[in-house]
Amino acid sequence: MQDITSSGGEERMKSKILLSILLVALLAVIAVACAPAGPAATNEIKIVSSLPRTGSSKGQTDTVVNGIKMAVDEANGKVGNFTITYLDWDDATAAAGKWDPAQETENANKAVADKDVMVYIGTFNSGAAKLSIPILNAAGPLVMVSPANTYPGLTKPGKGEAGEPDKYYPSKVRNYTRVVPADDIQGAVGAQWAKQLKATKVYILDDQETYGKGIADVFEAEAKKQGLTVLGHEGIDAKAADYKALMTKVKGLNPDLIYFGGITQNNAGQLLKDKINVGMANDKVIFMGPDGIYEDAFIDAAGKANVEGVLVTFGGVTVDQYTGKAKDWLAAYKKKFNADPEVYAIYGYEAGKVALDAIARAGTKDRKAIRDAVFATKDFDKGVLGKWSFDANGDTTILTMSGSSIKGGKFVFSTLLGQ
Template identity: 55%
Template sequence: MSTRWFSGSALLIVASLVLAACRVGAAQGGTVRVVSDLPMTGSALGESQSIVNAIRQALSEKNYKACQGRWTIDFVPYDDASAARGAWDPEVVADNAHKYVGDQSVAAVIGPLNSDAAKILIPILNPAKLVIISPSNTYAGLTKPGLGAEGEPDVYYPNGERNYARVIPADDLQGAVGAEWARVLRVKSLYILDDGELYGTGIADVFEKTAGTLGLKVLGHESIDPRAADYKALVARIKRLKPDLIYFGGITQNNVAQLIKDIRGGDYKGKIMAPDGIYEQAFLDAVGSKAGQGLYVTFGGIPPQELTGRAAEWREAYIQEYGPNVDVYAVYGYIATQVVLEAFERVCAKGKPLTDRAAVRDAVLATKDFDSVLGPFSIDANGDTTITTMSGSLVLGGRFEFVTQLGNR
């Protein structure tokens, strides 16, 4: 009887000591690391640098401190691209991921830019309970069942727990509003192309499905070879079908500029539409003002120049610090960082250290009614933002010009 009492008391004492140690660790603080995983080499450098700038902006507003100054935040921007590819590289992404897992000071990862990179990053970080929050990934299969390949999204979460969130609407929304916009533009028939990557095929598939439900005639859907020298034969074949619109799902780095040049050069008279994978200066530079003129582009958010209220104030502050080139994903990088910072505060409030990865992960995924510069939003059970506002733009005179708001908040 006394032995049982002693054993129980010992367990209570040990548990109390562990809890006290955790509280002391949280109270004393230390240094914690936040990293970004973005392509800082190649044509995506501009948009990646803009996100990095926005991350620094959010951190500097807090003097790189958290929890009443007890914790210092060390920010390290990682490059997930290689010079050989000139774009994000699967091997580099995987190597980075293992570095994050091994560095116990890393509490959160902001990124990646590309959905295909997220497909590699998430399952490596998942067993380590390390949270990822992306300002730009939109492939629906990363978070939502029934909208991607078989087994998605569970295949990315081997320990059965989610560790990924995003602050930008997913492709099942953008692809759908793109098709609806095509209907508004009086399109009756269309041909769909994609770049064969996760993001491109995902958004193109949603566009195709929605177009069909809207009564638009889909004349065909195929993937291009991103390394092709030209697409003249493909364009000639599509042109014979006389579609009112050609839709391309993909990113700048997969040769879309050459594709559009060949479409224009083939004397195609219909409309061309693409999603925000090409919404960057690098695309405008590559395609040129003549070939790009009149291109319809959807974006899973609001362009920087159209931001109002607190978001406009954020943009002005960004420009004063980093210059006039504000990429479309910058504000989402800023918001993603703020979500992490707010999660840090809630972790400390529970008496836990910021090196407790599971606690940080759970706090990020539990984000509710967050008061961002774009308005209040929550992270739902899948890891998706509740913001659904999107926009449509035209390429005019070598610039993206806002035309209309798509979707709803």
């Protein structure tokens, strides 16, 4: 005889199993429906910047970052179907007080590992670029747009150390560009300016970094070409407590002008203080430097009284000389951030505009395609620096240079250089 109770229990068990299967399937459908849409994640493009955001460079780079943010905000964070995310990375450390080689290397590797990163805006210091260019070059390559690097050897053959610039590009394809003129121009016009100022004897110092020594070497070569007497050229110890002995020695040589190739963060303020402390006032012995000291941090480090009359060269024109679109941008910057920008802010903005334009022209989320689009930038006028192009080396065709003096604790335009 058939066991009716057992048969009914079996049917109920089958029903429970079927119900469980249906429930699992339903939950799977709900999970898929609630998950983020694939295209939204796929269509995110990240632009990162790697700049010294710790230490005395922060005041300058705050304004560079603001410039990049302005460019992204104007596009409403969108380029075509792509959502643009901007990330502000620090390549400095508190221990170093300036850019740190280990931190810059870490940033470059982090960018490579994140497949959403399509553009790397940086670096600020040329020595940092030497480290990150090869890392990014082997990854796509991942394109760089620098708002500040000026060392010629990063891009120009025969302008730097042996093997430069090819040794930075293992893939044999260039991936580095910059929106500022290089030091082979700036260092030379500095020496020409010294000649115009009637200097005849110059002493040259540098901070022994890529940027500082590079521009000092260019200044020296051009000074000799201009017929100036170079009394000496040496590198300083950036960590020295003072430079009184050095400046006493230099004073004994009776120079008309002391040129310092370097950055504020390598003790430029103390160097100037000790020049004056040993009796070489700026109205007697000119102190000239490049754009590496063109920042409020230099004035703060040296002291307002000591910087009066200091001369500084810069690749481009100074904020007080902006006209047209640049002047309109300046007004927009002040309105947005309720502060004045430092000189490199406008180059941060231009770098951001270049990146966004290249992404739009590439039309695809592909590192190589976006790199190609950046290098194809010609007659670019979507920024505020006028119409310009990148050459085959990745250098800007903008060659405008200016000289400024410090008066009343402010940088004031003096003259156009190299005209």
